[in-house]
Amino acid sequence: MSRARIAVFASGGGTNLQALIDAEQAGALPDGTIALVIADKPGIGAIERAERAGIPAVVIPRKEEGFEEKVLAALRENDIDMGILAGFLGILSADFLRRFDAPVLNIHPSLIPSFCGKGFYGLKVHKAALDYGVKVTGATVHYVNEIPDGGKIILQKAVEVEPDDSPATLQRRVMEQAEWVILPQAAQMVAAELNRKKGGPAQENA
Numbered sequence: 001m002s003r004a005r006i007a008v009f010a011s012g013g014g015t016n017l018q019a020l021i022d023a024e025q026a027g028a029l030p031d032g033t034i035a036l037v038i039a040d041k042p043g044i045g046a047i048e049r050a051e052r053a054g055i056p057a058v059v060i061p062r063k064e065e066g067f068e069e070k071v072l073a074a075l076r077e078n079d080i081d082m083g084i085l086a087g088f089l090g091i092l093s094a095d096f097l098r099r100f101d102a103p104v105l106n107i108h109p110s111l112i113p114s115f116c117g118k119g120f121y122g123l124k125v126h127k128a129a130l131d132y133g134v135k136v137t138g139a140t141v142h143y144v145n146e147i148p149d150g151g152k153i154i155l156q157k158a159v160e161v162e163p164d165d166s167p168a169t170l171q172r173r174v175m176e177q178a179e180w181v182i183l184p185q186a187a188q189m190v191a192a193e194l195n196r197k198k199g200g201p202a203q204e205n206a
Contacts, residue, residue, distance in 0.1 A: 005032075036058070036075070072099060140155070
């Protein structure tokens with residue numbers, strides 16, 4: 001049966017994209033396939049990772065007029081069934097989400113509702129966790145809605161904070177122990193559900 005076609009949105013090096021690519025190549029994403037990468041700036045690592053994996057990539061700068069219209073056109077042209085924000089720094093509007101009318105997932109590097117929302121991204125999240133003095137942090141995959149980091153949680157995974165952590169060392173551990181683990185898992189869960197809704201069992205039950 002057909003597999004859910006996934007578009008991955010990226011703004012940087014593409015490490016979470018690579019986790020998804022690795023999962024698909026290892027057979028851990030049987031109900032989905034990464035069919036498109038949307039980059040919001042040229043020359044970023046995510047584009048190189050897509051090219052190495054043979055995945056089409058398009059560059060649509062966020063500052064360009066009509067950004068969301070161009071993204072919607074690319075999604076429709078490629079028959080995309082779901083989106084994944086993987087290190088994507090843009091905020092999609094409620095109008096965009098309504099018009100796309102398909103699941104969009106996001107990975108956030110904390111245990112929501114801690115250290116999330118507007119302004120919390122990248123190293124800022126990990127610095128805030130260290131400044132607060134938490135002993136446990138982690139990552140969250142959630143559905144995207146009109147509220148930054150406000151959609152329904154799909155998966156979370158905790159990571160211990162070490163006494164000598166810096167924002168950079170904590171960021172790396174959260175990526176390795178949580179983000180790269182739960183993002184492919186969540187992608188497979190949502191892809192399997194999409195395939196069930198299309199009619200017929202998911203790949204793993206076929």
